[in-house]
Amino acid sequence: xxxxxxxxxxxxxxxxxxxxxxxxxxxxxxxxxxxxxxxxxxxxxxxxxxxxxxxxxxxxxxxxxxxxxxxxxxxxxxxxxxxxxxxxxxxxxxxxxxxxxxxxxxxxxxxxxxxxxxxxxxxxxxxxxxxx
Amino acid sequence: xxxxxxxxxxxxxxxxxxxxxxxxxxxxxxxxxxxxxxxxxxxxxxxxxxxxxxxxxxxxxxxxxxxxxxxxxxxxxxxxxxxxxxxxxxxxxxxxxxxxxxxxxxxxxxxxxxxxxxxxxxxxxxxxxxxx
Numbered sequence: 001x002x003x004x005x006x007x008x009x010x011x012x013x014x015x016x017x018x019x020x021x022x023x024x025x026x027x028x029x030x031x032x033x034x035x036x037x038x039x040x041x042x043x044x045x046x047x048x049x050x051x052x053x054x055x056x057x058x059x060x061x062x063x064x065x066x067x068x069x070x071x072x073x074x075x076x077x078x079x080x081x082x083x084x085x086x087x088x089x090x091x092x093x094x095x096x097x098x099x100x101x102x103x104x105x106x107x108x109x110x111x112x113x114x115x116x117x118x119x120x121x122x123x124x125x126x127x128x129x130x131x132x
Numbered sequence: 133x134x135x136x137x138x139x140x141x142x143x144x145x146x147x148x149x150x151x152x153x154x155x156x157x158x159x160x161x162x163x164x165x166x167x168x169x170x171x172x173x174x175x176x177x178x179x180x181x182x183x184x185x186x187x188x189x190x191x192x193x194x195x196x197x198x199x200x201x202x203x204x205x206x207x208x209x210x211x212x213x214x215x216x217x218x219x220x221x222x223x224x225x226x227x228x229x230x231x232x233x234x235x236x237x238x239x240x241x242x243x244x245x246x247x248x249x250x251x252x253x254x255x256x257x258x259x260x261x262x263x264x
Contacts, residue, residue: 013152020148025221032225080228087222087229089157093164094219096212 011063012089015082018062023047024055031065031078041076143195144221147214150194155179156187163197163210173208 018024027041042052056076059065063082068075150156159173174184188208191197195214200207 010154012157013154016148016152020145020152022142022145025144028225032228078225078228080225080230083222083225084229086218087226090215090219090222093160093210093212093215096164096210097216097219098212 011082012085014062015064015086018058018064019086021055021058024059027052027055027059027076028064028078031076035068035075035077037073037075143214144217146194147196147218150190150196151218153187153190156191159184159187159191159208160196160210163208167200167207167209169205169207 023045026045030036030041030044038049038052038056041056042049045052056065056067060067063079065076066079068077155177158177162168162173162176170181170184170188173188174181177184188197188199192199195211197208198211200209
């Protein structure tokens, strides 16, 4: 069954779009340590406050952060809901990377077997040569 | 520690950008059942082949799908690597949604306690009133 687009309110698309930027992901990483003001968030990025505010608006619209009500400070904090949606979505594909690693594992095991065979052959040949 | 943008090759951003579209996620859902040709993929979407091809190119650039070498058919298949990166990234934030649910749980438990208290009080009051 395929969910055809625009059937239900699509909350995943704005979440993924918000996460598709390294600065926004770095902002989330900073917020994972606790609430921060916009000024505090702007600090490590050598970025203007308006530029950071723009990123925060994208994160806020996706529900990834919430802002405090204090008009002076309005601290930002991370909200987990949309990240849970991402985790649930990606979980449905787990077998694809698990399978890939299984296949790599099979390949490495096969390689090991071949190497052992070659070594054994070399050893036998060596003994035969020294016997000659 | 915050990874500043553009420090390392950023593979997550194109992955998240590719996933920020419901049609592309639906294509991945279809491919999770097995290889499909572009024509087969286009079928359920009432979409032109060029439109589907455009989506496939975005998915392919992000490494989310691979195309077969057969020039005639070039079947698409899902590749798990970038999805594992997404799962690993989001895993780092698990405590945020686990915590949210813990907090909701605490809140509901507190509500329940309050409701019980109110009911007990009502019962006692009722008894006192019927006693009068």
